[in-house]
Amino acid sequence: MKQKLHEIKERVKDKKWAPAFNAIHTFLYTPNEVTHKGGTHVKAVDDLKRTMNTVIVALIPCLLFGIFNAGYQHYSAIEGFPQDFSVLEHFITWRNFLVGLTTVLPLLIVSYGVGLAIEFVFAVIKGHEVEEGYLVTGMLVPLIVPVDTPLWMLAIAVAFGVVIGKEVFGGTGMNILNPALTIRAFLFFAYPTWMSGDKVWVHGAVDGVSKAGTADAISGETILGYLAQNKTAEMGFSLSDMFFGFIPGSVGETSTLLILLGGLYLVFTKIASWRIMLSATIGALAMGLLFNAVIDFGWIQSYSKFYSLMAFDFWKHLIVGGLAFGIVYMATDPVTSSQTNRGKWIYGFLVGFISVMIRVFNPGYPEGVFLAILLMNVFAPTIDHYVVQGNVKRRLKRAKQAKIYPAATPASVETQTA
Amino acid sequence: MSQDIRIKKGLNLNLVGAAEHAFHKEVQSSTYGIYLDDFHGLTPKLILKEGAEVKAGEPVFYDKNNPDIQFVSPVSGEIVAVERGERRRILNVKILADKEQEFVKHGKFLSSDTDRDGMIAHFLKSGLWPFVKQRPFDIIADPRQTPKAIFVSGLNTGPLNVDLDFVLKGSEEKLQAALSALQLLTPGAVHVSVSSKKNSVFSTLDDIVLHEVSGPHPAGLVGSQIAQIDPINKGEVVWVVGAQDLVIIGELLLTGQYNASRSIAVAGSKISDPKYIKTKIGAEVAPLLEVSGADLSNTRVIAGDVLTGTQVSADAHLRFYGTQLTAIAEGNDYEFFGWNKPVFDKVSPTRALTFSWLNKKKAYDLDTNTNGEHRAFVVTGSYEEVFPLDIYPMQLLKACMVKDLDEMEQLGLYEVAPEDFSLTEFICISKQPHQAIIREGLDLLKQELG
Numbered sequence: 063m064k065q066k067l068h069e070i071k072e073r074v075k076d077k078k079w080a081p082a083f084n085a086i087h088t089f090l091y092t093p094n095e096v097t098h099k100g101g102t103h104v105k106a107v108d109d110l111k112r113t114m115n116t117v118i119v120a121l122i123p124c125l126l127f128g129i130f131n132a133g134y135q136h137y138s139a140i141e142g143f144p145q146d147f148s149v150l151e152h153f154i155t156w157r158n159f160l161v162g163l164t165t166v167l168p169l170l171i172v173s174y175g176v177g178l179a180i181e182f183v184f185a186v187i188k189g190h191e192v193e194e195g196y197l198v199t200g201m202l203v204p205l206i207v208p209v210d211t212p213l214w215m216l217a218i219a220v221a222f223g224v225v226i227g228k229e230v231f232g233g234t235g236m237n238i239l240n241p242a243l244t245i246r247a248f249l250f251f252a253y254p255t256w257m258s259g260d261k262v263w264v265h266g267a268v269d270g271v272s273k274a275g276t277a278d279a280i281s282g283e284t285i286l287g288y289l290a291q292n293k294t295a296e297m298g299f300s301l302s303d304m305f306f307g308f309i310p311g312s313v314g315e316t317s318t319l320l321i322l323l324g325g326l327y328l329v330f331t332k333i334a335s336w337r338i339m340l341s342a343t344i345g346a347l348a349m350g351l352l353f354n355a356v357i358d359f360g361w362i363q364s365y366s367k368f369y370s371l372m373a374f375d376f377w378k379h380l381i382v383g384g385l386a387f388g389i390v391y392m393a394t395d396p397v398t399s400s401q402t403n404r405g406k407w408i409y410g411f412l413v414g415f416i417s418v419m420i421r422v423f424n425p426g427y428p429e430g431v432f433l434a435i436l437l438m439n440v441f442a443p444t445i446d447h448y449v450v451q452g453n454v455k456r457r458l459k460r461a462k463q464a465k466i467y468p469a470a471t472p473a474s475v476e477t478q479t480a
Numbered sequence: 481m482s483q484d485i486r487i488k489k490g491l492n493l494n495l496v497g498a499a500e501h502a503f504h505k506e507v508q509s510s511t512y513g514i515y516l517d518d519f520h521g522l523t524p525k526l527i528l529k530e531g532a533e534v535k536a537g538e539p540v541f542y543d544k545n546n547p548d549i550q551f552v553s554p555v556s557g558e559i560v561a562v563e564r565g566e567r568r569r570i571l572n573v574k575i576l577a578d579k580e581q582e583f584v585k586h587g588k589f590l591s592s593d594t595d596r597d598g599m600i601a602h603f604l605k606s607g608l609w610p611f612v613k614q615r616p617f618d619i620i621a622d623p624r625q626t627p628k629a630i631f632v633s634g635l636n637t638g639p640l641n642v643d644l645d646f647v648l649k650g651s652e653e654k655l656q657a658a659l660s661a662l663q664l665l666t667p668g669a670v671h672v673s674v675s676s677k678k679n680s681v682f683s684t685l686d687d688i689v690l691h692e693v694s695g696p697h698p699a700g701l702v703g704s705q706i707a708q709i710d711p712i713n714k715g716e717v718v719w720v721v722g723a724q725d726l727v728i729i730g731e732l733l734l735t736g737q738y739n740a741s742r743s744i745a746v747a748g749s750k751i752s753d754p755k756y757i758k759t760k761i762g763a764e765v766a767p768l769l770e771v772s773g774a775d776l777s778n779t780r781v782i783a784g785d786v787l788t789g790t791q792v793s794a795d796a797h798l799r800f801y802g803t804q805l806t807a808i809a810e811g812n813d814y815e816f817f818g819w820n821k822p823v824f825d826k827v828s829p830t831r832a833l834t835f836s837w838l839n840k841k842k843a844y845d846l847d848t849n850t851n852g853e854h855r856a857f858v859v860t861g862s863y864e865e866v867f868p869l870d871i872y873p874m875q876l877l878k879a880c881m882v883k884d885l886d887e888m889e890q891l892g893l894y895e896v897a898p899e900d901f902s903l904t905e906f907i908c909i910s911k912q913p914h915q916a917i918i919r920e921g922l923d924l925l926k927q928e929l930g
Contacts, residue, residue, distance in 0.1 A: 064814050088853060092818030096780075096811055096848040100916045103786040103808065104493075104639075106907045107826035107834050109852020111819035113859060113909055116832040191853055235856030235910070332830040335861055401860040402872060450872055454890040457713075464713035465668065467626030 064091060081185040085192035114194040116333045120324035121201050121391065127320050128313035129166045132209045133158025135310050136265040139280035140273055143298065153308070165265050166313055169204035172213045176220040177203075184229045195234030195241070195397070196224065202242035202391060205314025206384065206432070207249060208262035210269075215256065219248045239439045240398045243432050250432075260287055263310035282310040285382040286421065286429060289370040304381045315387040318380065325390035334394040337403060338410035342389040343380065345414025350376025353422055371422040379418050388431035389414065398439040402449040409445055413438045485673060485708045487695030489868045491903055493639040493827060495786065495808075496843040499745035499754045501646050504771050509763035512555050513797030514540065514573045517790070519610060521619050521923065524551070524570050532559050537584035537607055537738030540573055548623055552607030554740035554761045556582040572797075575762075586736040591660040599664045606732055610800065611725040612665075615706065615718050617926045618897035618919075627719040629668035629710055632659075634682045634723050635675040635693060637700030638785045640747040642803045644723050647743035647756060648681045654730025656685050661733055662721065663687040673705045698868065703900040707869045712895045724803050742803055746772040748786075749845040750779045750807035762797045765805065769794060774807050780848050782806040787902035788915070811849025819852065826851065829862060829907045855910040863904040871895065873904050877914060880921030885928055888921055898922070 067087055074080050087093075088111070097103050134153050138144070144152045177200045185192040203220060223245030228237040250257045261267040264282030273280050285304065288297040299309050307317025315321075328334035353372040356362055362369055380386055393399060393413045400409035413434050420430025516524055523544040528534060534557060539550040553575055561574040586606050591599065600623050603609045614621035621627070636642055648655065662670050669689040674680035676692035683690060691709060698704045702720050712718055721729070724742055731739050740761040747754045752773035759768060765781060774781075782789035784802040798805070821833070827844055828834030836844070863873040871892040879887035898915035905914035 064816070068814065088819075091814035091816055092849070092851060093853060094812045094814050095850045095853065097850055098913065099791060100919070101913045102902055102906045102915070103780060103782055103789065103791070103806075103848050104846040104906065105850050105852075105911060107823050107828045107836075107851045108830050108832060108907070108909050109819060109850075109911065110855045110858055110909055111852060112832050112834075113830075115820045116830075191855075193855055195858070233856065235858045331832040332862075333832055333859075337861075396860040397858055399860075401874065403861060403864060406861070446875075450875055450891070453870065453872060453892075456870070457890065457892055460711065461713040461715070464716050465628040466715040467628070467667070467717075469622070469624045469626075 067091065068094070078189075079186050081189065081191050082182050085182065085185070088191075110194045111197075113333055114197045116331050117198045117328065117391070118201050120327045121198075121205065121314070123320040123324060124205055124314035124317065124387070125166070125170070125201070127307060127317045128205060129162030130154055130158045131162070131307060131316055132165050132265050132313065133161030134308065135209075135263070135282055136161050136271075139264045139267065139282050140271065142274075147308070161265055165209050166204060168213055169207065169209075169211065169216060169313070170201075172216050173203040173220055174200040176217045177224050180221060180224045180229070184233065188233075190233070193234035195228070199223075199241045199245075203245050206242065206246050206312050206387070206392075208257060209265050209313055210262055210267070211249065211256060215249060215253055219245045219252070222248045235397055237397060238443075239436055240392055240395050243392055243436050243439075246432050247436060260284075263312075284311050285309060286371075289374055290367075292364075292367065292370045294370050301378075301381075304378070309382070312384060312387075315384040318386045321386045321390050325386075328390065328394070334390070335396070335399070335406050335410075337406040338394045338399055338413070339389055341407045341410030342393050342414035342417075345411035345416075346379055346385060346389070346418050347376055347414070348411075349415045349418035350374075350379045353418070368422055379421065383421065383429050384431045385414075385417055385421075388417065388435055392432070393435050393438070398442060400442045400445050400449075402446050404452075405442070405445040405449040408449075409438055409442050412441070483689075483691055483709060484676065485691050485693045485695075485699070485705055487693065487699035487704055487708075487868045489864070489866055490637075490696035490698055491827075491829065491866045491907070492637065492696045492840070493787070493906070494841065494843045495639045495747075495749065496845045497748040497751050497754045497807075498640050498843070499642075499747045499756055499804075501643065502755050503743070504746075504753075504755050504757045506758050507767040507771050509759065509767060509797075510577060511560065511764060511797070512553075512557070512575045512577055512760065512762035513764075514551065514553070514575075514762055515797070515799055516570050516572060518800040519543075519551070519620055520919075521617075521926070526562065526570070526573075528559055530559055530562050533557070534559060534575065535582045535584045536740070537586075537732075539607065540575075541570075543620070546622065548604045549609050549620060550604065550607055551610055552584075552738055554738075556580075574797075583737040583739075586732065586738075588736055589733050590657060591664050591733075594664070596664050599661055602733075603661075603729075607738055608729050608732060611721055611729060613720045615703070615712055615720060615897060616894035617922050618899075619926075621717075621719045625717050627666045627668070627717045630662050630666050630670045630719045630721065631702050631706050631709070632662075632670065632672045632688075632721050632723055632726065633700055633702040633705060634672050634680055635700045637697035638787055639697075640745065640804065640806055641700070641785055642724070642743070642745045642756075645675070645678060645680055647803075648723065648727065651727045651730070652681055652685065654727050654734060655681065656687075656730070657733045658721075658726040658730035659685055660687045661729065662719075666719070668710075671705070671709050673700075673702075673709075695868075698866075698900065698903055701899055703895070703897050704868050707895060711870075714889065714894055716894075722801060722803070725801075742798075744768070744798065744802075745804040746774075746807075747804060748782075748807040750775045750809060759798065761800055765792055765796050765798060766794055768798075768805060769807065776807075778810045778812070779807050780810050782808070786846070787906060788899045809845070809847040811847030811851075813849070815849075829865060850911050852909075852911055854912065857910050857912065859909045862907060862909065866903040866907055867900075869895065869900065873901065873914075876921075877901070877912070877917050880917050880924075883921075883924060885925060888925055889929070893918075893921055893925055 227244030260283040416434035534553040543549040557577040676694040783799040901914040
């Protein structure tokens, strides 16, 4: 097989579609390419494929959890949440898995299918190799959308996100906005009714599946939805539900525990920036504390529509909604985040800070993390600029003490020439 | 005023086939080569034609832009070939060595006998000048300029590098003569950096400022040391001389003869008996490999180390500045699912199913495979882990790529040489050619502003 593929590679290397073949070939085999003249003769083992693969590995637990949770939320909405909940009995079951398989898997296939097709086409047109950036984007997309998102909608959004969000800037490594979040934002602004409200988070709700024994259609409000409507009392989820993720929400964002483990794995492997994760967490806590203080000082009364969200314990923001997922997997995107280490601290802090701010003040859709990250993507180059300017200024200051000697032509040297 | 240098960021690349502290017997080389590529940016003008007889130390060509700088033959013999490339550019000059070596006689010339101009003139006329390189631009120094300081790195930290303390033992007198001469050339100091771990031959010498260096590679690169001791500012010039070249300089000053002798390390995984060999600049590579038991099937031979050296064919010659010969396996083979399976036998700066972090002492047998394809810059923050200078490496590389002269200058291009980017190139996930990018940037900056 190795030899056969090599022969095909040699045969197609002048063809226009060679990048498409090479993408598949290099997926199977790391290439036989050796180091070139004028550089190091050996290279470290890591390449972009390995880096991206590590992120995908860190996302797989969230995907699997999302598949089961899709079924769990669906049946719980119909039959009511089980009283004596046990993971093996009520969560990891075949019927939950089947619901997840029929809802989440198509999202994954459409996301990868459409996105990779566009990547291949652009690679062939522009004559460069297929870059691996979309491998992570394609995995992220199904995890950050509601479970019943229509597939045609997702396909359009993916096409928009990949072409406008990335390829027009020059492809992987050149984009300004996180492509997965661009896709999410496109969906949110183009089809808001499919992205918010209490009908989209549970499979079957939009189709009018009814509760067992009644004519009422099922629904499922997210925790942030309850809070935004000041309906804290109706919210029947415990802290452990929130932390472990047995709550409605976008497919892969609910389990803080698995996100935390994924984040630790990414930090341990040195693939994602711990600076961003830590500072974003600090930023979110700081904003949450500020809001809690506003409540403590009594500046906002309980009839205010912001009351429940502001009074929500500051640390709980981290275990509901998409904040944790955004901090671990989206804010750390190396291309669109700050690129300097000091910039990463500032960038991360502001991501967390603004996420919670938008969450509390956005009346229509109580989730802020994707908007906060997109906003900070735009400001990341500015942050980097000022960080780098610090280095430039230091250099300029040092240059004032420069010891420059005038170039001379010593007499003795001249005689040599003659 | 001794200032110690502690380098924290870096990476020691531990390879198999390190040279033992012992010498092979000397081997004869029938021809010697001078490769013009070694002198970056040089436009050579031949003095002697093919067929001419030369003595050791006799000028063969000079720099057209700076005719004072002469390049001399390492041996006496006959110029048998001048190989030319595109547009008749001279590639190399080959010299068939005489059995009896004849030297140009300059006579003893010490720093106490002369002043700065006299010493510069002596360096130029005797062919020592090409050993003096300058920063910025990492080229042969311009004798009309005055450097604010001169730097010598007295330790090597790169992969399979020569142990300077071993090869310089017994050369104290020559080193002292050379260093005293260098002290004449600058109004500033001659900074010599030595390892903090062992006693160096330099520690007893005069006319120098000694610095003890600790930390991982690139602690031994002179660029890392300059940045800590006395960083280069815009407009400033520093000169740099290799530690082994000091011996040649010192010997010429003491005896009047240009003796291009070098102790080189022959090392690497394809060498069965890695040891040191006493030879001369420009000697044939093949006999050196043979005596070291090199396996030449699917092998890359490198004059220099695996991070900064030049690939040479087995019938070529040693280069002017390199002090080692490395032979490693070519990695021209595919690897099934090489991008996602756990890797134990290669070096990695991450822990993404790569396990070189488990055992930092382990020696690796790396081949020349790129371990992946060239990509745009994606990952950030990894270069900083191995880059000890106060410079933003990726930003500087990008400034060079887009040819933004202002940014190149502001971000510190004057302070670096391509070799300072060898480690970032080694770990680069996007497999970008950092050293080539920096070299192009330096050339452009020199052409436009230098």
